[in-house]
Each structure stands twice: as C-alpha cells, then as structure tokens.
Amino acid sequence: MVRLYTDGINIGYDESLVVEDISIEIPNKKITVIIGSNGCGKSTLLKAMTRIIKHQSGSVVLDGKNILKENTKILAKKMAVLLQTPECTSGLTVCELVSYGRFPYEKDFGRLTKKDYEVIDWALEVTETKDFKFRAIDALSGGQRQRVWIAMALAQETEIIFLDEPTTYLDMAHQLEVLELLQKLNVEQGRTIVMVLHDLNQAARFADYIIALKDGKIVKAGNCEDVINQNVLKELFHIDAEIGRDPRTNKPICITYNLLKGESKNEKNINSYATSICANF
Ligand SMILES: Nc1ncnc2c1ncn2[C@@H]1O[C@H](COP(=O)(O)OP(=O)(O)O)[C@@H](O)[C@H]1O
Ligand SMILES: [Mg+2]
Secondary structure, three states, X not given: OOOEEEEEEEEEEOOEEXXXXXXXXXXXXXXXXXXXXXXXXXXHHHHHHOOOOOOOEEEEEEOOEEHHHOOHHHHHHHEXXXXXXXXXXXXXEHHHXXXXXXXXXXXXXXXXXXXXXXXXXXXXXXXXXXXXXXOEHHHOOHHHHXXXXXXXXXXOOOOEEEEEOOOOOOOHHHHHHHHHHHHHHHHHHOOEEEEEOOOHHHHHHHOOEEEEEEOOEEEEEEOHHHHOOXXXXXXXXXEEEEEEEOOOOOOEEEEEEEEOOOOOHHHHHXXXXXXXXXXXX
C-alpha cells in the first residue's frame, strides 16, 4: 500500500522552476534514496514532500490527504525530517534539542511525560549521544552534532523519516552506523525511510528504491540494479563508471569512474556561454 505520493508537482523559487512535473510513489516500509548531482533539486523535492516549502502545482498526498491541508501536529506524528543544514542551536543542550522531537505529542503546557523521557533516552542511546546528553550542542564536533539531529528526528517517533544527506560530517564508521541504524528501524519496526545520499555505493547497499534526479526531473526510479548502472550514471553525472559487484553484499558498486572527456558539463556550459557571447557581436 502506498501512503505517500506526489502527483505532477512543480516546485520553484520566485519565478524559476526547480523541480518539474514529478509524480512518484514512495514505497511504504521501504528505504528510498534520492540521488543526483549538486543543485539538481533533491533537497527541494524533499522539502516539498514534507511541507517545509510549498509546491507550486500538483499535489503531495499522504494517507489520502493533500499535505497542504493537513494539521501540523498530525503531520508531525507521521513524518520527521532532518534537513541538510539544520537551523542554529546556540545555547541548547543535547537533551533539550532531542526533546523538541516530542513536540507533536505536547500536552499540558509542554511538560514532558515519563513516556517522552523514555523515548528521548532511547533516541540518545541508539545514536550513541547519551554520553554528552547535558553538553551544549555548540561544544560538539560536526559528527556528534549530526547524530544528535538524527536523535531528534527519531524522538519524533514517526513511521516516515526523511533525511537529507544524513552522513555528512561523519567518518566512515559513523556513516555506516547511521545507515545501519536506519536500516534496522526499517526492518525491525517497518519505518519508511526517504533520504538523500551522495555516495552511490551506500545508496546501492541500503536502498530498496532509488530515485535518480537530473535538472529537477526523474531520469530513472527503480531498484539498485535499475539505477546504479553505467547508462544511468552517465546521464546523471556525466561520468564513465565501471560497475562491479560488492563481494559482501552482492549489490552493484561503482569501482572507478572518469569524467567523460571533451564534453564535461562545465565545458559544455562554457561553450554555450562563449557561443552566446559571440552571437552578440
Ligand atoms: N531558497 C532558495 N531560493 C532560491 N533558489 C534556491 C533555494 N534553494 C535552492 N535553490 C536553487 O534550487 C536549485 C536546487 O537546489 P537544491 O534542491 O538545494 O539542490 P540539491 O539538493 O540537489 O543540491 C539550485 O539551483 C538552488 O540554487
Ligand atoms: Mg541538497
């Protein structure tokens, strides 16, 4: 059963359209990964699906209801979001920030209940941030801070979790720990995960479904075999990739790649810029 889908959404800033006519179903209780080059519209799509920004036309539907018409607390009980560059947190402690994840359940003038404290502790535990529970966020490393943000999203206890590049700032081991944690939440608790990842090998390893975006449009959507292949990567990133098999997971991996010679994206842009300048003379 599909709970969340977009129907022909267009999203833009001011006059310019950044995401065009996207109709996509997010598989329920699966891990979906969005990939694509810088600036192609991944964060914009994620923000529109979570109502952080409004789409201009089309619709985003969750449980049969247009999300623009949904009550904020109800929406926040259904989906949590970790943005790419979370807002400033100056002065807050780890525990305080994670407790913000409980806001959809707030009653009684915002007082936290026993259940709230239990969930906060659980979120701190699984993200390994318990040791600095009372420390100021500002006094943490980038990687520690990232895990605290993830803890806040988990504390919201939603069935759908969106994360925009959640492995940024993390070392290799912590990247894997975060992805394995999300996988565990998916497998054991049936949570739907939608995330943007840059690392294609991690995308292939963890995703059930991959959405490949280019210039605000879907180039391909499907399982890792459908998307992590030479043709799609050429189209997406303008690279010549050699794809092999991960000997441990048997998933596709990009072993090595080269930029496609003589027609890199930048050269193409420079050429068309030069042509347009020449045409003006
Ligand atoms: N708040 C904004 N105002 C105007 N343009 C924006 C804004 N946010 C993003 N953009 C533009 O929209 C395009 C897509 O951005 P984004 O969705 O952040 O890409 P990605 O996440 O794939 O790197 C880019 O050209 C970016 O400059
Ligand atoms: Mg982004």
